[in-house]
Amino acid sequence: MRSGEAGGDGRLAVLVLEDGRTFRGRAYGAVGETFGEAVFSTGMTGYQETLTDPSYHRQVVVMTAPHVGNTGVNDEDPESGRIWVSGYVVRDPARRPSNWRAQRSLDEELAAQGVVGISGVDTRALTRHLRERGAMRVGIFSGNAIPDEGTLLAKVRQAPEMTGADLSAEVATEEAYVVPAIGTKRFTVAAIDLGIKGMTPHRMAERGIEVHVLPATATLDEVYAVKPDGVFFSNGPGDPSTADHPVALMRGVLERSTPLFGICFGNQILGRALGFGTYKLKYGHRGINQPVQDRTTGKVEVTA
Template structure:
């Protein structure tokens, strides 16, 4: 007999379904992802920390779960919502079913609800705080808890996912993530990239390692002096969860690094670079989360199909003179990339994009950004 579960939103809406994960209760901002596949990458992306993620595709779990598909050491989502969880995992790489994976890692999850109605509500009202529970099934109680949930604005979620110690990246580039023909490679003896980990997806250092780089991953709170003491050829600013403005320590570090070494930022790293240069960010209505977002490179006119996962964006009206917009979303014209014009003149260019080039949505559309960074490192 399926165990009942409920999802309650702060606006009073309650959805009743079945538990497909671990028993318990969790709260977070309820958002949605429009990808048809890649649910394990979504589950393990640290950028989703603090969020209950709804998948819009109606059936999830049909190819099971595999350790090789993880983007971090464990699932990072606060909770998981699907229309129908496939009980049959049909894939030669599958190691366990999605339900078993969720239970093993203690993720509270629900299926059997009208995810289309949920997503339409989120699109109309914006992302909402919610509570997902298998233990408390009282509607009034759950709605009250949802209203009391802290949400994302003003919280430093980076400190909850960043590593405590530095490490040398040694995981080889997996054959199924290597789309450049560069061959499997562990972290090499080439240029030294120091990656500030604010909640970094593992496929990012894989891309650097696949290009022969020696990659050192450091906690997001590492100072500029400590980073420069490692004598990097380039500095990478990773993705991460939540509101970028409370992460003041990282903003200060990036401000000190601009012009010192070539800098490349992705997602939260893009927002932190912009904030460090004097721009502002804002909370989006329901964010961009999916694998088919069109973005135009303004320097070439080309359109890229991109993977995205962010609920905050850079305010274009706040950009200082030295930041140039390089990429725009073709869905809502939001800023998707910037470059620091002054740092390029100093021989240490800094640039960033809001989307995820390592996720290979095109699949090759955005890989030129890694090559651009490598060219900057090599001078």
């Protein structure tokens, strides 16, 4: 939920969490107001991919790394056709981009797409607060006349919560499309789009897989019409407890014993399809520096 006018110009801005804590800063990106679930991302790079990841629909992303925007924005790295975050929080935005691939600055891109942000915030303190208190609703307000904090807090608490939100259909493709295999075709995969990132079918295609990306509302007959060697359930936003159709679809795939795999939201759908429940973590870990241990060797690798 957001509304704004283009051109964050250094005007005052305030961030208000639903527990009443506030952070003051300057407008960044579009000027106006926006609401969403406050989450933090610990990646030091990859902000453009984060912004355009449909999984962040209705979330306000806090960048823990202090310097953001150094490499600008280009037209090659987006994971979808638009920015999906509801709002953006940074500490020290780059004064000017410095990268040979940059085509424009990050704040220009945010303003052009109407994304309300705030800069000059102690994002480490905000991250620690969210780790202690948990993810919660938040509002960002900027402009010439900002109401008193009591009025802003009331607005934040009226915003919808993420719990119970059914969002995958809002971000998924409406029409099926095909990403052809690069080189010799080895397999066909039906990918259920619950909020898929553009790089996912591309990486499969690089490995000789022809990917049929299907809407979140696809039926079992539509999945098997493409004669898949495997079925993939993508990442996506929202509460998996509301995803009854994808769960029923996955159960149909399981009954046919077709190889299947998923990522993020897709893994949660698999859990539900197998009869398990899901619950919301106090706060999620978002970023590209998560340690994962290979239990067979004891080796720890840092991954997404």
